[in-house]
Amino acid sequence: MDFPQHSTYRVPTKRPALLKELRSRLPSADDRVRNLHGHGDPTEYEAIADALYRVFTTARNLAPERHTTGCSTHPKGPVDPQSPQGWGKCLLCNSNRRAGNPRAGQDVPNSPLQYEVPPPPYTHDALLARMRQINEIVYELHYRSPDEDFALTADLVHGAFTIARELSRPRTSSQCRRHPGAPIDPDARGGPRCLFCAVADHRRNTPPPPQIRDRPRRTTPPRQPPGPLS
Structure with a gap:
């Protein structure tokens, strides 16, 4: 009797609980956004930003871990504050390269370093459009979804949180x-x-300031003392 071959794939341990938490937190934040009409008060967007940050925390835990260095050898190492152009951000790898260590190769980023930050302008309509994208992708998520889908979800939620955070700032009469x-x-x-x-x-x-080129100065030959009078 032939038995069917079982897949070797195993669902990560915390994924079912985190996915359930994501789907329980998202509707509350989505309702807060949809209940605002027009230009809401900054304090209302402050509550929305707090709710979206809680959603982002869950989405971040579902997505693959991201590191500040982007280095596959030292993912949690220190960041080089003076990284030369074309080098990575890992201080340990850059120190070895500066010392001329032949074994120190260029560190290869294993994932994006930062989550998405959408460009301005930050408006309520932009926040609504972002929430529609989040709802669509979360609806399609399941236990066996690839890591790229969970990473995209974290990016989208972080973008929505960024928009809400900017809308929660005190506004001035500049109307910018x-x-x-x-x-x-x-x-x-x-x-x-x-x-x-x-x-x-x-x-x-403003035009750039004119560049003044210094001309080389001519050296004055030393004065010869006067000769004796005849």
Whole structure:
């Protein structure tokens, strides 16, 4: 009698519990976002950011672990604050390379170092669109989903948390969509406006300073003392 061959794949131990926790936390955060109409108060977005961070913590535990160095040899090693261009961020590998150790190869990143941070502007519509993406991918997740799907879920949730965190910052009368909590420059061209945008425009429109090249100075021959009078 022939018995069917069983798969060698084993579901990770904590994945069923974490997946259940993710699906129990996500609806609460999603309802908070959908119950806001138009421009909500920053304090309301602060509660949403807290709820999304709890969802992100669960999604991060489901995804493959990410390390600050991105080094496959020393994944939890120290980070090199002065890493040369083209080198990795692992301080141990870079120290060996600086010392000329022939065994020190270039460290290969084993995963992305940081989670996704969406570009501005940060609006309520952008947060709603991000929540729709999260709901779609979480609905398709199951115990045997590949690690890439769990990593994508963590990135999407972190992006939603970033948007909510920016919307929770105190707003000024500048009404800047890129920097909601930025100070106002009262002397900006065209009237008071966002200080960050005014500085960026000034740098963009200001021509670079002229480069002055020093010419080599001519050396003056030493003066000869006067000869004796005849």
